[in-house]
Amino acid sequence: xxxxxAAWSQADSYLADTLIGPDxxxxxxxxxxxxxxxxxxxxxxxxxxxxxxxxxxSGARRVLEIGTLGGYSTIWLARxxxxxxxxxxxxxxxxxxxxARSSIDAAGVGDRVDxxxxxxxxxxxxxxxxxxxxxxxxxxxxxxxxxxxxxRLGHAGTVVxxxxxxxxxxxxxxxxxxxxxxxxxxxxxxxxxxxxxxxxALQTVGAKGWDGFAIAVVV
Numbered sequence: 006x007x008x009x010x011a012a013w014s015q016a017d018s019y020l021a022d023t024l025i026g027p028d029x030x031x032x033x034x035x036x037x038x039x040x041x042x043x044x045x046x047x048x049x050x051x052x053x054x055x056x057x058x059x060x061x062x063s064g065a066r067r068v069l070e071i072g073t074l075g076g077y078s079t080i081w082l083a084r085x086x087x088x089x090x091x092x093x094x095x096x097x098x099x100x101x102x103x104x105a106r107s108s109i110d111a112a113g114v115g116d117r118v119d120x121x122x123x124x125x126x127x128x129x130x131x132x133x134x135x136x137x138x139x140x141x142x143x144x145x146x147x148x149x150x151x152x153x154x155x156x157r158l159g160h161a162g163t164v165v166x167x168x169x170x171x172x173x174x175x176x177x178x179x180x181x182x183x184x185x186x187x188x189x190x191x192x193x194x195x196x197x198x199x200x201x202x203x204x205x206a207l208q209t210v211g212a213k214g215w216d217g218f219a220i221a222v223v224v
Contacts, residue, residue, distance in 0.1 A: 010014040010214055017211035031080060034108035038075030041104045046166065047074055048142070049212045053081040055195040056140060056166065059220075060085035063164050065137035069096040071125050071151050076105030076112075082115035082140065093119045093136075095128045095143075129154040136160075142168040144158050146171030148192030156201040156223055162222040167192055171217035194219050 006012050007013065031053070038047065048056070058168065060068060060082060065087065068082050073096035083092045096102040101121045110117050121128045126145055129151070139155040155165045170176065170193060175186045196204035196219055204221035 008210075009201060010210075012187065013210040013214070014212045017049055017051060022027055025050050025054055026043050029109075030112040031077060033111060034075055034077050037104050038077065038107050040077065041100070043075050043101060043104070047077040048081075051211070052151060052168075052218070053078055057085040058082045059166065060138055062100075063138055063162075065164065066090040067136045067138075069132070069136040069139045069155070069158060071129075071139070071141045072096070073105045074101055074121060074142075076108045078115060078117060078140065078142065079105060080112045082138075083112075083117045084149045085181040086117060088117070090117055091119065092117055093121060093132060095121045095125050095145075096124070097122075114218050125154075126150050129158070132158055134158040134160070136163060138164040138166070138175045140166045140168070144186035145169065145192070147187045149195050152192055152195050152199070152202070156199070159223045161223060165202065165204075165223065167196070167206075167219040169216055169223070170219050171215050193219060200224070 014126055032114060054107055058076060059133040067088055070082060070092060073079055079092060079094050080086035098102060099122050102120050106120055109115050136158050141151045150196055170189055172186050172189050175181055181187060196202050201223055202221040203224050204219055206217060208217040
């Protein structure tokens with residue numbers, strides 16, 4: 006099979022069908038997001054399951070998510086922390102947060118999720134630290150701000166996941182004028198140079214195109 010975006014998407018669907026299967030609550034959350042006219046930028050199902058597994062593997066009980074959108078990834082995270090766990094998720098748009106709140110509650114994990122509305126740079130300084138895992142999936146221009154707060158609000162051993170680092174391969178361009186590429190490069194440079202992190206990154210291809218994520222631990 007030729008390596009094309011259509012083939013990547015088909016393989017993603019196969020993996021999701023084989024390893025995850027249908028999920029009415031998550032599908033309803035996506036339907037509500039679509040109906041509200043939000044952009045289709047949520048994580049793919051296989052990435053949602055990866056987040057879920059990372060929480061469970063690390064034993065995280067307090068999770069911070071930066072970028073709620075319609076609550077799809079939030080549900081994956083909230084399921085993983087367990088009944089005694091907590092997810093704090095930050096969403097800049099109140100309308101998005103309202104849709105997410107409804108979907109999260111409908112999925113039966115509303116009591117585990119605290120949605121904070123506002124810009125990440127404004128909300129993060131108001132939070133109490135001690136997060137075990139931080140998932141960053143918001144405006145790429147603020148990646149270094151979010152990573153700084155991930156370290157401040159975490160502890161030694163906190164897992165940090167930075168999404169969307171592939172940028173269709175544009176990350177190799179040091180002359181790029183795209184603010185998302187610049188923000189991504191700045192975030193990756195910070196993960197490589199800041200002594201608070203030990204990190205790696207993986208490129209991915211799939212339903213979301215040529216993308217990837219970085220994963221780090223706070224040291």
